[in-house]
Amino acid sequence: MIKRLLFLLLLMPAMRSLAQDADFFKPDSVRRQLKAVKISTTINIDGKLDEQEWALAPPSPQFIQVEPNQGKPTAFETRVKVLYNQKYLYFGIILNDPLGKKAIRATDFIRDFDFMKHDLINLSFDAFNDKRNAMVFATNAYGVQRDLLAFDDLYFDIDWNGLWEVRTARSDSGWVAEIAIPWKTLRYPKRVDTIQSWGLNIYRNRRLTNEISAFSPFPRVFSATHMNYAGELTNLQPPPPATNIRVQPYILTSYDHYSNLGADVKPQSTHFKAGGDLKWAINSNAILDLTAHTDFAQADADLQVNNITRFSVFFPEKRQFFLENASLFGVGVSQFADGSGGAMRYQPFFSRNIGLDDNGNPIPIVGGGRFVYRSSNLNYGAIVMRQGGDNDLPGTNFFVGRVSENFGSQNRIGALVSVKNQPGVSNVESTVDGFFRLGESQSINAILTQSTTTNTGKKGFGGVMQYINSTNQYKIWWTESLITKDFDPQLGFVSRKDIIGTTPGMNYYYRGGLLPFKSLIRAFEPGILPELYYTASTGKFAEMSLAFYPIWFNLQSGAYLGYGFTPTRQHLTEVFAPLDVNIAPGDYNYTVHNILLSTDPSKIINLMLDWKTGTYFNGHLTSADWKLQFAPIPHISLLGEFNQNHFTGVGEQKVNKNVNLYILQGRFALNPRVQLTGIYQKNSFDNADNYNIRLSWEFSPLSYVYLIYNRGVAGVANTLTVHPQTEDHLIAKISYLQQF
Structure with a gap:
């Protein structure tokens, strides 16, 4: 009954405005x-x-x-x-x-x-x-x-x-x-x-x-x-597609220095490594990629996140080999940049599960390949990778197979199979998916997956279906999710397990004559984003939030200003410990107020703020994300980020504490081809400091010289009695691309 009422609430204003949406036009026949x-x-x-x-x-x-x-x-x-x-x-x-x-x-x-x-x-x-x-x-x-x-x-x-x-x-x-x-x-x-x-x-x-x-x-x-x-x-009159091979070998040397990591870790070592990639465009439709001793030393460092929600954090892929043709294998359902679609995220194949451990540390990749075929009707491909053994992790084989068929004007059905094989155990995911356009403005995206783990015999199911209706005057959506308790996509990503989710919503776009200060304000765009979750294994209520943004203005400059509030109800069946604050099982009701703003992002100085305050479970939480960029000229860009979470009387121990995360990014460029970049991150949650500095020179198109310095300082409980653990890595890498 609640779902029906929500659907009618969202649908009625959209249907009333449908006939008035004269600005939404179909493609011209000429x-x-x-x-x-x-x-x-x-x-x-x-x-x-x-x-x-x-x-x-x-x-x-x-x-x-x-x-x-x-x-x-x-x-x-x-x-x-x-x-x-x-x-x-x-x-x-x-x-x-x-x-x-x-x-x-x-x-x-x-x-x-x-x-x-x-x-x-x-x-x-x-x-x-x-x-x-x-x-x-x-x-x-x-x-x-x-x-x-x-x-x-x-x-x-x-x-x-x-x-x-x-x-x-x-x-x-x-x-x-x-x-x-x-x-x-x-x-x-x-x-x-x-x-x-x-x-x-x-x-x-x-x-x-x-x-x-x-x-x-x-x-x-x-x-x-x-x-x-x-x-x-x-x-x-292009020439007939001919042999097209790109070869990109590299050589790399590194110096590693460790302090206080234990007697079994050498305090210093040097390494030499060589490898590379080959890309063969077999014809206009088919591409084969091969890689050996794959290296991603130049990839950007992950930016840390202090998570206070019950959803897992999604870190994007940044390694070039896996980014190529990622969309064929990367079908998924997730929240859009404007907040629409709901918080649930599911992706049957997520390449970060290859060559990285759970903490984002690299695991050696011996080699592998990827084949992709695309045409107007049929698309298919496969990925085969071999990951070497590392410490307690055994060598691992990975396989991903994908096929999809286009039909009608813009419809698609497909299937995906992924296998993670280690000695004595395999994890298999079998997926079917579809994307259907119901008109210029409406679409349905659906994904259904079964996972099987051979050593335990456990099987699980994950399914997400999302409806979108987007016009110039409104955007409405409805996302349904079912993720069972035993669902285990070891080559995929799911933000939450053992859940049944219902996340409808609507954003309304107004640019009419009643809009004040039209030289300053471009659009008024309020929205409502309700989310409802039940526990899949028991059918019992888990969480509900009703985010409502009655104020949202997009300005002519690209800046924005918004205010919203989110009444939330939580039912915890076990201890929830965001940032090591233990919250006991039970029922909680609280409301969070949210202010979001951005100045013109193209100006020399620009600011973004996401500020939340209100009750939080049995206490109070104020959190803020500040981003300040200073770019006096395009050759110089400094971006500072500050995330603060201030707990007051939260959890079993009525905790009062601050958890702060500082990030500073700098970019200094002679031109687009010679750049010095740096990232510094300090997190009070674990007292960790991390540095990443990279000098890059693109001496020929897509051919690079890199000098990289990485430093990590692990946090300790008492720095007066225990020396911190440190890692220093200095890397020099040269890669050269030749196209035949």
């Missing part, structure tokens, strides 16, 4: 076109567009606003020209601005930069014209690269790195980007006809006014990778 021109010469990529060949290419049609005034012409002209020869596809892009380079915003030189902090131009290609897959290349005004693969505008390989080149120039009239993408980097069909047309969309963010404009317009609720709204790049 696609906008941009003609490419073939040349026989080579373009020098320097950001100047001074070759006479650029005069041969016709410019793109006038861009149209997506934000803030959807459908209106942009006030800032963007002209795009396209050339190509037998090796490269070239883009010359002129981004005019009456304020010139004074208007340009950029906060750092990190690859795959935050698009909310930079002026940028973004290219999305649909070479197979299936209107669901996209290869994306973007650059900011300083030539920093951002690239990704997108599927169904739902799954993204954000950390995919393609081999391409860009240079930019800034002037008093705006900025210019000159881009060269090798045909070997792109994936396109081998056709009998010589002239091809590809799906293409291009969007620009003029960050000073936070205006997004596009070559082919799309509803603002979507992104530019929603490729059924794309235009066309015409008159292409």
Whole structure:
């Protein structure tokens, strides 16, 4: 009965506004076109567009606003020209601005930069014209690269790195980007006809006014990778897909120093290591990746989290080999960036279970491979890896197999099998999944998995189904989860076990005439996010929260301000110990108040705050997450983070204490190819200090020299009588990429 009432509560205002949502439009039957021109010469990529060949290419049609005034012409002209020869596809892009380079915003030189902090131009290609897959290349005004693969505008390989080149120039009239993408980097069909047309969309963010404009317009609720709204790049005559092999060997040497780790640990040692990766694009559809003595020394350190919830923390994958083509294997259901979808997260395959222990420490990977086949109808692939033995952990074999079939306009069904094999025991997961578009705005995503562990004979089930209805005026969702007590996905991730979850919700988007201060405020977006959980093994109530955000303003600058409160009811059947505060079993009712704010994220100084206060179980808790960035020029970026949890009278012992986490990140760049980065983390929870410093030089596209220093100081109970345990690691690594 409660579920039905909640559903009607959410559905009625959405249905009333459906007929009024005139701004939400379907794709135009006549696609906008941009003609490419073939040349026989080579373009020098320097950001100047001074070759006479650029005069041969016709410019793109006038861009149209997506934000803030959807459908209106942009006030800032963007002209795009396209050339190509037998090796490269070239883009010359002129981004005019009456304020010139004074208007340009950029906060750092990190690859795959935050698009909310930079002026940028973004290219999305649909070479197979299936209107669901996209290869994306973007650059900011300083030539920093951002690239990704997108599927169904739902799954993204954000950390995919393609081999391409860009240079930019800034002037008093705006900025210019000159881009060269090798045909070997792109994936396109081998056709009998010589002239091809590809799906293409291009969007620009003029960050000073936070205006997004596009070559082919799309509803603002979507992104530019929603490729059924794309235009066309015409008159292409690419060379037939040929042998395409990328080899990237590396050599590495390291010095390790340990203090107070015990007599069985050598105080110092040196190591030499060699290995590498091979990527073979067998044809336009199939790619084989092989790796030997896989190394991830240059991967970013995990940022620590002090968790006060009953949900497990999800740490993202940061290792390049596993990030490639991750979306084929990485199906899952999780909370979206806007808070919609519910807190439950389930992913049948999670690559961090390979080569890392439970604490995120590396375990040697002997080698392995990945094969992926993608087409407009059928996708399949497999991963095979061998993990070496480490301390008490035996050598382990991993296998993941995946197949999915596309049907209809944008529907998909699939299956996934994963096996973790160790001496005497195997853990097997068998998954079926589906994604179904019920129209331009509605979709259903479903995943059902059975896990089996051979030595215990235990079997478990995990299932999640999520409905989304997203338009320009509202977003409603309904997520149902069932995770049994014995569910054990050793190659996957689930945020909570032994649970039945119901998480509906609604965000409402208002930009009408009653909105005050429209020069400052872009939208009023209140939301309600209820969550209800029962224990699966007993059927008894476990937890309920009713988060309501009556105030949420998105500002024209990209800043936001919100206030919400969350009445919560908890039923604990065993001791719950967040940050070592023991809370006894029982029933608890409490309410948390939440203030969230962000200043303009593209400014030299920008601030984010997530502040919560209120009752917490049998006491009181105030927690705050502060993030302050100082970026006086794009070459220098400092980001400080402070997380505080202040307990008052909480738990069995009526605990009063503070737990503080400090994180400082710095980035110093000569240019996008030479950068010094550092992370310092100090956590009062375990008195630990960690440093990670990395100097990187990209001396050739995707070829690097790294110098890395890592230091870890483990906390101790009494530093006056016990010396802290320390680890120091100095690493030098060279990797070189050659494409044949």
